[in-house]
Amino acid sequence: MVNKCNICPRACDVDRNGSRGFCGEGDSIRLARAAAHYWEEPCISGDNGSGAVFFSGCNLRCVFCQNREISRSGIGKAVTVEQLAHIFLRLQSEGVHNINLVTPTHFSEKIKKALLYAKSEGLVLPIVWNSSGYENTESIRELKGIVDIYMPDFKYVSADLSNRYSKAADYFEVAKKALDEMVIQRGAPVFKDGLMTEGVIVRHLALPGCVEDSKAVLRFLRRRYGNAIYISIMKQYTPPDFEMPDELGRKLYDEEYEELCEYSRKLGIIQGFTQEGECVGESFIPKFNLEGVE
Numbered sequence: 124m125v126n127k128c129n130i131c132p133r134a135c136d137v138d139r140n141g142s143r144g145f146c147g148e149g150d151s152i153r154l155a156r157a158a159a160h161y162w163e164e165p166c167i168s169g170d171n172g173s174g175a176v177f178f179s180g181c182n183l184r185c186v187f188c189q190n191r192e193i194s195r196s197g198i199g200k201a202v203t204v205e206q207l208a209h210i211f212l213r214l215q216s217e218g219v220h221n222i223n224l225v226t227p228t229h230f231s232e233k234i235k236k237a238l239l240y241a242k243s244e245g246l247v248l249p250i251v252w253n254s255s256g257y258e259n260t261e262s263i264r265e266l267k268g269i270v271d272i273y274m275p276d277f278k279y280v281s282a283d284l285s286n287r288y289s290k291a292a293d294y295f296e297v298a299k300k301a302l303d304e305m306v307i308q309r310g311a312p313v314f315k316d317g318l319m320t321e322g323v324i325v326r327h328l329a330l331p332g333c334v335e336d337s338k339a340v341l342r343f344l345r346r347r348y349g350n351a352i353y354i355s356i357m358k359q360y361t362p363p364d365f366e367m368p369d370e371l372g373r374k375l376y377d378e379e380y381e382e383l384c385e386y387s388r389k390l391g392i393i394q395g396f397t398q399e400g401e402c403v404g405e406s407f408i409p410k411f412n413l414e415g416v417e
């Protein structure tokens with residue numbers, strides 16, 4: 124597959140041994156950080172943190188990316204499948220609540236191998252698939268029985284927006300099919316001691332000036348999946364300091380976020396998360412300094 128890569132919907136057809144596709148990554152898995160992370164939803168982070176493994180590169184590459192340091196700027200260190208498995212096991216020994224695979228899609232085949240190996244060596248923590256949502260249904264099917272919690276983004280309904288901000292006019296249709304498969308696999312959410320152990324949490328990052336499309340996302344999620352999923356409406360958008368469309372160069376107004384939260388209540392969404400107070404800032408973005416990788 125990597126010789127003619129079609130792991131994700133971009134279907135670049137490149138040989139990643141030497142060439143690069145849209146995700147910018149070659150054949151080797153690369154990581155920017157592997158450490159406890161305390162800023163996910165409470166049922167994921169708990170008291171001890173989520174064992175977040177941040178992969179370099181990204182197959183969506185949104186213009187407003189909040190993790191641009193790793194999605195585009197090349198930070199990261201190559202690891203083998205065996206080394207990745209041992210990183211999972213080390214995080215488990217440190218007491219984190221789960222293994223949280225952040226932006227894993229473009230390495231999905233090798234990550235699956237690493238997970239199977241780590242499980243054979245004693246990994247028992249829930250596995251969280253923390254993705255952009257832009258991925259092939261077939262790739263998600265390959266993870267059946269391996270991933271316990273799917274935590275994809277659902278960014279847009281509008282093809283105009285997804286094309287403008289992520290160069291993916293088909294985002295809605297692709298993400299819908301992938302999410303269908305995730306919900307079929309995991310069924311109803313399961314919690315133990317306040318922590319999710321199985322289920323699907325769909326995240327939506329509210330963008331400045333995009334309230335109507337955010338409402339369309341919430342409407343779609345509520346009508347199609349009902350109480351089979353949790354929905355996390357995020358207000359932490361931080362205007363990056365690089366060039367991008369002018370309209371994204373500001374924080375989300377409080378009124379925009381309140382309008383969305385009110386709308387979610389009207390839709391009857393009760394299984395979900397919202398953010399309170401001043402949630403804009405660097406604190407949600409960890410330092411990508413190869414911690415836990417070197």
Ligand code: SF4
Pocket residue numbers: 128129130131132133134135136137139143144145146147148181182228229230
């Ligand atoms: S994983 Fe990367 S190279 Fe492969 S199809 Fe997707 S964007 Fe292209």
